[in-house]
Amino acid sequence: MTTAAPPRDPEARGVRLVAVLLALMLVSGLIDAVSYLGLGHVFTANMTGNLVILGFAAAGTPGFSVPHSATSLAAFMLGAAVGGRVAARFGAGSRRRWTRVILAVEAVLLAGSAAVAFAGSGATAAEYALIGLTAFAMGLRNANVRKLGVPDLTATTVLTTTLTGLVSESRLGDGSSDRTPRRAAAIAALVAGAVLGAWLIPHHGPGLPLAVAAAVSGVLALVASGRE
Structure with missing residues (x-):
């Protein structure tokens, strides 16, 4: 008699979530390079930095804009609110499907941002559209990544x-963690995205780095699994 092979877990098909989330770190670096270097010193992914910049702008520091920072913050919060609704809708079902839906929506939003950048680069309306679209996409993504709950990549x-965990729980600190490679990879991915964006923007404007970000998110939407 032969024993039937156990059915393969459909959640395991595709690229594991750790690798997917590390790739999204690179996308975040690209997005913040575009927003800070190309859209007037505003962050649309890193809201911690954006809140500080909003404070600078409110104090009248030259080179920063209250409307830009406020638009980014509002769009991010709206995206996070919608993301919470999406998480409530899909979170109880297939993790793989949930992840792919979010990444597909992000890819569409970033592709729209790229189209706006190519069509109206330099126009005030285009700047606000780019800030709004990218910040909304990052809020939507962050709300769902947080619910996925992958350690060190929430x-x-x-x-x-x-960064705090990398150092404090390393051999230099209390030596309590075995996640140093994951944490170091996350930091390296974000920096790599920022470097790539900073290199592309002076030569090609914001359109190309946004198109690259959309392409990465789109590919991840096709290949992501539901397993860590």
Whole structure:
């Protein structure tokens, strides 16, 4: 008699979530490079930095804009609110499907941002559209990544907690963690995205880095699994 092979877990098909979230760190670096360097010193992924910049702008510091920062913050919060609704709708079902839906929506939003950048680069209306679309996409994503709950990758746009854990729980600290490679990879991915964005923007404007970000999110939407 032969024993039938156990059915394969459909959640395991595709690229594991750790790798997917690390790739999203690179996308975040690209997005913040575009917003800070190309849209007037505003962050649309890193809201910690954006809140500080909003304070600078409110104090009248030259080079910063209250309307830009407020638009980014409002769009991010709206995206997070919608993301919470999406998480409530899909969170109880297939993790793989949930992840892919969110990444597909992000890819569409970033592709729309790229189209706006190519069509109206430099126009005031285009700047606000880019800030709004990218910040909304990052809020939507962050709300769902937080609900996914992958350790050390519960936020893909800010790494203060990750950096703290990397150092404090390493051999230099209390030596209590075995997640140093994951944490280091997350930091490296964000920096790599920022470097790539900073290199692309002077030569190609914001459109190309946004198109790259949309392409990465789109590919991840096709290949992400539901397993850590």
